[in-house]
Amino acid sequence: MNVPFNDLRAQYNTIKPEIDDAIGRIVESCAFIGGPAVASFEENFAKFVGVDHCVGLASGTAALHIAMTALDIGPGDEVITSPWTFIATTEAISQTGATVKFVDCRLSDGCLDPDQLEAAITPRTKAVIPVHIFGHPADMDPILEIAQRHGLAVIEDAAQAHGARYKGRNVGSMGRVSCYSFYPGKNLGAYGDAGGIVTDDQELGDRIRLLRDHGRTTKYEHITEGYAYRLDGLQAAILDVKLRHLDDWTRGRRRFAAMYDELLADVPGVVPMSPQGDVHHVYHLYVVRVPNREVILPQLQAKGVGAGVHYPISLHLQPAYATMGLGAGAFPNSEKLAEEVISLPLYAEMDEKAPAHVASVLKELVGARA
Numbered sequence: 001m002n003v004p005f006n007d008l009r010a011q012y013n014t015i016k017p018e019i020d021d022a023i024g025r026i027v028e029s030c031a032f033i034g035g036p037a038v039a040s041f042e043e044n045f046a047k048f049v050g051v052d053h054c055v056g057l058a059s060g061t062a063a064l065h066i067a068m069t070a071l072d073i074g075p076g077d078e079v080i081t082s083p084w085t086f087i088a089t090t091e092a093i094s095q096t097g098a099t100v101k102f103v104d105c106r107l108s109d110g111c112l113d114p115d116q117l118e119a120a121i122t123p124r125t126k127a128v129i130p131v132h133i134f135g136h137p138a139d140m141d142p143i144l145e146i147a148q149r150h151g152l153a154v155i156e157d158a159a160q161a162h163g164a165r166y167k168g169r170n171v172g173s174m175g176r177v178s179c180y181s182f183y184p185g186k187n188l189g190a191y192g193d194a195g196g197i198v199t200d201d202q203e204l205g206d207r208i209r210l211l212r213d214h215g216r217t218t219k220y221e222h223i224t225e226g227y228a229y230r231l232d233g234l235q236a237a238i239l240d241v242k243l244r245h246l247d248d249w250t251r252g253r254r255r256f257a258a259m260y261d262e263l264l265a266d267v268p269g270v271v272p273m274s275p276q277g278d279v280h281h282v283y284h285l286y287v288v289r290v291p292n293r294e295v296i297l298p299q300l301q302a303k304g305v306g307a308g309v310h311y312p313i314s315l316h317l318q319p320a321y322a323t324m325g326l327g328a329g330a331f332p333n334s335e336k337l338a339e340e341v342i343s344l345p346l347y348a349e350m351d352e353k354a355p356a357h358v359a360s361v362l363k364e365l366v367g368a369r370a
């Protein structure tokens with residue numbers, strides 16, 4: 001049995017008429033940039049997160065960049081995040097001219113460790129970006145409390161966590177502003193690049209709207225320089241259709257994740273990264289830790305299990321950040337995860353028998369190495 005890591009075509013097949021109709025309408029109307037589809041998706045996604053405003057953007061990276069720009073973060077400022085994330089989080093910080101400051105993640109959930117946050121704050125720190133990595137909410141209460149005490153903006157990186165909840169509160173509704181990616185493989189994915197920010201702060205939302213479209217107030221009037229960071233009509237129409245199915249897909253992901261949890265619970269040498277505390281994990285990825293990952297992974301793949309690694313290198317050890325001078329040992333939890341993690345196949349349309357098959361192959365491989 002071959003089990004792919006993900007299958008976007010299988011998802012498309014379940015909603016083909018709706019998607020084809022939505023695409024057809026945009027092409028007919030020629031509302032390619034902005035227009036009613038963008039406004040509709042923004043309204044629906046804001047409702048989904050339970051906040052007042054959503055601004056559709058060109059990508060999750062653009063969302064992070066524009067959120068910080070709108071908060072006047074720039075050269076001389078420091079922004080804290082975890083090295084256990086995709087490089088977009090830190091790229092966006094650097095794009096503003098601010099400096100990236102890392103705080104290690106927790107081994108248990110891969111999210112920024114609140115216990116290490118305060119020690120990293122300096123008079124130059126302006127913001128902290130907790131990343132809800134793999135769909136697991138960061139431990140927001142202590143992060144919000146520390147940020148408030150030090151006057152820092154909290155920017156949620158919810159790129160992987162559409163619909164997740166922390167102690168009953170929606171991910172995306174807790175920070176000053178929250179950033180989403182709708183990259184095709186995400187839990188809510190467009191058919192190209194797309195992203196968005198959500199916030200309850202109307203002034204901030206308005207500023208982001210202005211900045212996303214060249215700072216224009218009318219067609220040829222620009223009160224500031226901005227960016228070409230708009231969400232396009234086709235992507236918005238596709239996202240609006242897919243948003244209607246997101247809760248079902250999340251239920252599917254969570255059901256398969258629960259199967260994996262049960263199947264892998266007592267397998268020596270396999271540590272699933274299971275939910276920590278009162279969280280509603282949306283499993284953008286189902287991740288386990290195994291020893292000898294470098295040996296196990298190619299064998300898994302050779303047996304038709306489309307497993308992946310997110311992420312093989314902690315950000316502080318990436319060549320791109322060599323100038324930070326942070327060597328091995330600087331962030332032990334992030335480094336350990338980078339050495340041990342494997343992401344198993346997981347998507348709502350997966351074959352019912354896939355989790356049992358994947359778990360048995362993994363069990364056999366890990367057992368053979370014990």
Ligand SMILES: Cc1ncc(COP(=O)(O)O)c(C=O)c1O
Pocket residue numbers: 059060061062085086088089131157159160180181182183193194195
């Ligand atoms: C944690 C995280 N932040 C930000 C991004 C950036 O999103 P995009 O690829 O839409 O620019 C991603 C997407 O891969 C991500 O996983």
